[in-house]
Amino acid sequence: xxxxxxxxxxxxxxxxxxxxxxxxxxxxxxxxxxxxxxxxxxxxxxxxxxxxxxxxxxxxxxxxxxxxxxxxxxxxxxxxxxxxxxxxxxxxxxxxxxxxxxxxxxxxxxxxxxxxxxxxxxxxxxxxxxxxxxxxxxxxxxxxxxxxxxxxxxxxxxxxxxxxxxxxxxxxxxxxxxxxxxxxxxxxxxxxxxxxxxxxxxxxxxxxxxxxxxxxxxxx
Amino acid sequence: xxxxxxxxxxxxxxxxxxxxxxxxxxxxxxxxxxxxxxxxxxxxxxxxxxxxxxxxxxxxxxxxxxxxxxxxxxxxxxxxxxxxxxxxxxxxxxxxxxxxxxxxxxxxxxxxxxxxxxxxxxxxxxxxxxxxxxxxxxxxxxxxxxxxxxxxxxxxxxxxxxxxxxxxxxxxxxxxxxxxxxxxxxxxxxxxxxxxxxxxxxxxxxxxxxxxxxxxxxxxxxxxxx
Numbered sequence: 202x203x204x205x206x207x208x209x210x211x212x213x214x215x216x217x218x219x220x221x222x223x224x225x226x227x228x229x230x231x232x233x234x235x236x237x238x239x240x241x242x243x244x245x246x247x248x249x250x251x252x253x254x255x256x257x258x259x260x261x262x263x264x265x266x267x268x269x270x271x272x273x274x275x276x277x278x279x280x281x282x283x284x285x286x287x288x289x290x291x292x293x294x295x296x297x298x299x300x301x302x303x304x305x306x307x308x309x310x311x312x313x314x315x316x317x318x319x320x321x322x323x324x325x326x327x328x329x330x331x332x333x334x335x336x337x338x339x340x341x342x343x344x345x346x347x348x349x350x351x352x353x354x355x356x357x358x359x360x361x362x363x364x365x366x367x368x369x370x371x372x373x374x375x376x377x378x379x380x381x382x383x384x385x386x387x388x389x390x391x392x393x394x395x396x397x398x399x400x401x402x403x404x405x406x407x408x409x410x411x412x413x414x415x416x417x418x419x420x421x
Numbered sequence: 422x423x424x425x426x427x428x429x430x431x432x433x434x435x436x437x438x439x440x441x442x443x444x445x446x447x448x449x450x451x452x453x454x455x456x457x458x459x460x461x462x463x464x465x466x467x468x469x470x471x472x473x474x475x476x477x478x479x480x481x482x483x484x485x486x487x488x489x490x491x492x493x494x495x496x497x498x499x500x501x502x503x504x505x506x507x508x509x510x511x512x513x514x515x516x517x518x519x520x521x522x523x524x525x526x527x528x529x530x531x532x533x534x535x536x537x538x539x540x541x542x543x544x545x546x547x548x549x550x551x552x553x554x555x556x557x558x559x560x561x562x563x564x565x566x567x568x569x570x571x572x573x574x575x576x577x578x579x580x581x582x583x584x585x586x587x588x589x590x591x592x593x594x595x596x597x598x599x600x601x602x603x604x605x606x607x608x609x610x611x612x613x614x615x616x617x618x619x620x621x622x623x624x625x626x627x628x629x630x631x632x633x634x635x636x637x638x639x640x641x642x643x644x645x646x647x
Contacts, residue, residue: 322593335581
């Protein structure tokens with residue numbers, strides 16, 4: 202069966218969710234102190250959720266690849282690493298835009314900001330190693346991903362002791378119902394998009410491996 | 422062969438090679454000193470060093486010269502494929518890692534013996550007022566940095582463009598160590614030294630060391646297997 206057909210239904214559903222999201226966000230009430238600018242929240246936080254989920258997926262898949270020697274896990278890790286960088290870019294662009302209006306500065310050396318930036322850099326380094334490391338770099342990159350994923354709580358912790366400005370994650374639980382549902386809507390849309398992109402990228406990587414095998418078989 | 426004996430033999434081997442040429446030691450030392458000098462030109466205005474600059478400069482000099490030393494130490498193992506020989510030898514892989522780590526650490530401690538007094542002198546920083554605590558920060562910070570560095574430098578031996586990739590991979594991962602080292606040292610250098618804060622950063626560094634060394638011992642074997 203052509204696996205491409207499996208993507209049609211989720212794609213339509215997620216496209217519909219993204220199309221409706223602006224209306225839901227528009228209907229949500231203004232936040233009392235920040236006003237209109239607070240609406241970046243519906244965009245910024247779901248992207249960050251997708252990014253951290255992706256980093257986690259990459260770390261676990263790398264460990265499975267390194268210790269279980271499963272080629273498929275490596276393909277998943279590579280796909281997840283690319284998406285971590287992509288969603289990280291969204292977070293790191295939307296964050297400063299919001300910060301400029303809410304805090305008056307583009308950037309603060311705050312715990313959450315710094316740890317996100319470092320995580321993003323680690324996965325950039327992962328991709329650089331995969332791209333320019335030559336043969337055998339998949340195992341090396343898996344080692345880097347394990348360290349990178351383990352590192353996030355440390356950076357977070359060490360900067361947290363230093364100073365903090367970013368609102369804590371428990372804000373989400375204390376949202377008013379009128380703000381909660383557009384947020385949940387955006388979060389599900391984003392995570393759905395992430396899942397879809399990961400599946401598509403993973404499929405592509407599997408097809409590439411198959412093609413490689415066919416080439417090798419043809420040469421023999 | 423026991424674990425400790427393997428570690429000892431590897432350290433002795435590296436020490437003997439280095440003692441004959443002293444190549445890595447001299448180049449790293451010279452690099453560290455010039456690094457401090459470059460910072461001196463950047464951060465001293467009208468004859469007075471900027472406040473709070475000394476701790477940052479000290480740790481950046483350690484990180485930069487550490488990267489250089491790591492690269493050189495493993496380049497030597499690569500040139501005549503001796504790392505392959507070590508990997509083929511019937512010894513514990515973790516013991517091999519610890520042996521290389523100890524060698525790198527000894528080298529970096531010698532470098533620190535020179536640049537710490539140099540920074541103290543050039544930036545009028547009272548680095549020796551709390552010598553024991555300062556030494557603790559330096560030792561724990563260097564172990565954390567070198568633990569990750571040794572693993573990455575070892576695995577990059579077989580990779581292309583390893584010279585660039587080592588710092589690219591190493592710096593983002595070791596940022597917590599650098600933060601803890603810089604903040605701990607800065608707390609000691611304040612006009613009114615904050616001992617409690619320095620102790621807190623020191624304990625954090627110990628925690629990083631334990632986690633990084635454990636993770637490195639755990640990943641060294643599968644990463645180095647071809």
